[in-house]
Amino acid sequence: MKYILVTGGVISGIGKGIIASSVGTILKSCGLHVTAIKIDPYINIDAGTFSPYEHGEVFVLDDGGEVDLDLGNYERFLDIRLTKDNNLTTGKIYQSVINKERRGDYLGKTVQVVPHITDAIQEWVMKQAKVPVDDDGMEPQVCVIELGGTVGDIESMPFIEAFRQFQFTVKRENFCNIHVSLVPQPSATGEQKTKPTQNSVRELRGLGLSPDLIMCRCTTPLENSVKEKISMFCHVEPEQVICVHDVSSIYRVPLLLEDQGVVNYFCRRLDLPIESRPRKMLTKWKEMSDRYRLLEQCSIALVGKYTKFSDSYASVIKALEHSALAISHKLEVKYIDSADLEPSTLQEEPVKYHEAWQKLCSADGILVPGGFGVRGTEGKIQAISWARKQKKIPDQTSWRLFQPDSPVIDMPEHNPGQMGGTMRLGKRRTIFKTKSSILRKLYGDTDYVEERHRHRFEVNPELKQHFEDKGLHFVGQDVEGERMEVIELEDHPYFVGVQYHPEFTSRPIKPSPPYFGLLLAAAGKLHSYLQRGCRLSPRYGPLQSHPSFGIRRV
Numbered sequence: 001m002k003y004i005l006v007t008g009g010v011i012s013g014i015g016k017g018i019i020a021s022s023v024g025t026i027l028k029s030c031g032l033h034v035t036a037i038k039i040d041p042y043i044n045i046d047a048g049t050f051s052p053y054e055h056g057e058v059f060v061l062d063d064g065g066e067v068d069l070d071l072g073n074y075e076r077f078l079d080i081r082l083t084k085d086n087n088l089t090t091g092k093i094y095q096s097v098i099n100k101e102r103r104g105d106y107l108g109k110t111v112q113v114v115p116h117i118t119d120a121i122q123e124w125v126m127k128q129a130k131v132p133v134d135d136d137g138m139e140p141q142v143c144v145i146e147l148g149g150t151v152g153d154i155e156s157m158p159f160i161e162a163f164r165q166f167q168f169t170v171k172r173e174n175f176c177n178i179h180v181s182l183v184p185q186p187s188a189t190g191e192q193k194t195k196p197t198q199n200s201v202r203e204l205r206g207l208g209l210s211p212d213l214i215m216c217r218c219t220t221p222l223e224n225s226v227k228e229k230i231s232m233f234c235h236v237e238p239e240q241v242i243c244v245h246d247v248s249s250i251y252r253v254p255l256l257l258e259d260q261g262v263v264n265y266f267c268r269r270l271d272l273p274i275e276s277r278p279r280k281m282l283t284k285w286k287e288m289s290d291r292y293r294l295l296e297q298c299s300i301a302l303v304g305k306y307t308k309f310s311d312s313y314a315s316v317i318k319a320l321e322h323s324a325l326a327i328s329h330k331l332e333v334k335y336i337d338s339a340d341l342e343p344s345t346l347q348e349e350p351v352k353y354h355e356a357w358q359k360l361c362s363a364d365g366i367l368v369p370g371g372f373g374v375r376g377t378e379g380k381i382q383a384i385s386w387a388r389k390q391k392k393i394p395d396q397t398s399w400r401l402f403q404p405d406s407p408v409i410d411m412p413e414h415n416p417g418q419m420g421g422t423m424r425l426g427k428r429r430t431i432f433k434t435k436s437s438i439l440r441k442l443y444g445d446t447d448y449v450e451e452r453h454r455h456r457f458e459v460n461p462e463l464k465q466h467f468e469d470k471g472l473h474f475v476g477q478d479v480e481g482e483r484m485e486v487i488e489l490e491d492h493p494y495f496v497g498v499q500y501h502p503e504f505t506s507r508p509i510k511p512s513p514p515y516f517g518l519l520l521a522a523a524g525k526l527h528s529y530l531q532r533g534c535r536l537s538p539r540y541g542p543l544q545s546h547p548s549f550g551i552r553r554v
Helices: 016-028 070-078 090-103 113-128 157-169 195-206 224-233 250-259 262-270 280-293 310-326 343-348 350-362 377-390 438-442 461-469 513-522 526-531
Strands: 002-008 034-040 087-089 142-147 175-182 213-218 241-245 297-304 330-337 365-368 393-397 408-410 424-432 448-455 457-459 472-478 484-489 496-498
Touching: 002 016, 002 157, 002 262, 016 034, 016 070, 016 142, 016 175, 016 250, 016 262, 016 280, 034 070, 034 113, 070 310, 087 090, 087 113, 090 113, 113 157, 142 157, 157 175, 175 195, 175 262, 195 213, 195 224, 224 241, 241 250, 250 262, 250 280, 297 310, 297 350, 297 377, 297 513, 310 330, 310 513, 330 350, 343 350, 350 377, 365 377, 365 513, 393 513, 424 484, 438 472, 438 484, 438 496, 438 513, 438 526, 457 461, 461 472, 461 484, 496 513, 513 526
Parallel strands: 002 142, 002 175, 034 087, 034 142, 175 213, 213 241, 297 330, 297 365, 365 393, 393 496
Antiparallel strands: 408 457, 424 448, 424 472, 472 484, 484 496
């Protein structure tokens, strides 16, 4: 097993997750089996209780794990299925060690950070790195590990120490470190500054880790003189200084790393068994990233509660992008705070109210994601109602109502006495009840689909007939036929609501069918797509069939 540790310096949020995902992508394109682990130094057990404004989106895995949004990047880039144990937190480690201490596993010894916490971290990583993540069930050959935060943080010290020891445990030829650092370029001088990177690398070395590759985040490509300066003062060869400058799309980052010889370096440094064959995977990535240059545009109004922080809807935005790229359109997302659509806003802030409604009315399609609590719910209902009456294209994910007389009921999974992990979580099967369903056709005319859930409420089945009498049909239900999963409105171009979160399984080259249908309908192409048997026009390039690819009719 080969281990690649990705650390960060200077500031957080400089793109370690995208770089870790991109490294995994180019290695997978060489025929290697790759897995990924994200380490978050916070004490929370998982991300399930976070506010979307605190830490962005909570990403949900097949097994119901509520994890950091970076695991969404790993799954999308590498097209793999991870588990909750691929997200390691300080809370999980301390909980496991304390449980062992309570059982008497340490035989009365004093339990300390070193060696007990650091040993637990190493054991967790080595065990999880072997868990298959591909459909073929093969054990991974490379594990990319991202350590959240920045080097020097108090929270991350036990993890840094654990990996200082880990590099000797697994031997040097099986471990390497990528350090991601910021190279700022102040507007006053326009000069790229290396001092922050020098200091960050010096601090990392002082803690016992030496970077094999220094990946420099910068706005423009590194000048040769700057690269040589970093090489000299950070004690690495110039080829070990990699420029990761701003690009038009995150999907170009793997290509950027490939062009700078990162694969060749890993091949020598880790003695990787890389196959000498054409790398079709990267060719597809290049074709996809080149589509960002196309001029046709499609606008989607995203009506939500957390629109001030785009990371709150990270997977939703990615799913929209994947679908837009599949039909060679440039996506424009119009963020609308659902509370701004409510009549109370008209009384208090009329300008904000009219601007919100102008955005909504001018969009080609409308997406209404789920949310917790009552704030902004009335605005969501207003947006959906307008789309229904105007026959505008809406798509609702995990839809629910919270009024006292609402047609929803609490689920048996809900435990009001405990926070975290008390919702309906993870992959569940949805059975299509009719062959005429648009969504069924978009999924490849399959009898059922398996998608990921995260919700506390569901439709009261006693009111099912009342809705269907009004033309709102429940075309998808759970295996027992008790839970309503998919609704479609008759006599409408595309009015779809789903209880699950299809955005979590969307991939760059395999977009989520519900989102794909939304983009097709918003671009005025859904009818012709269905008429052609769910095949795209040849002018759209490599995506010639329905984008669910791996889904077969059963």
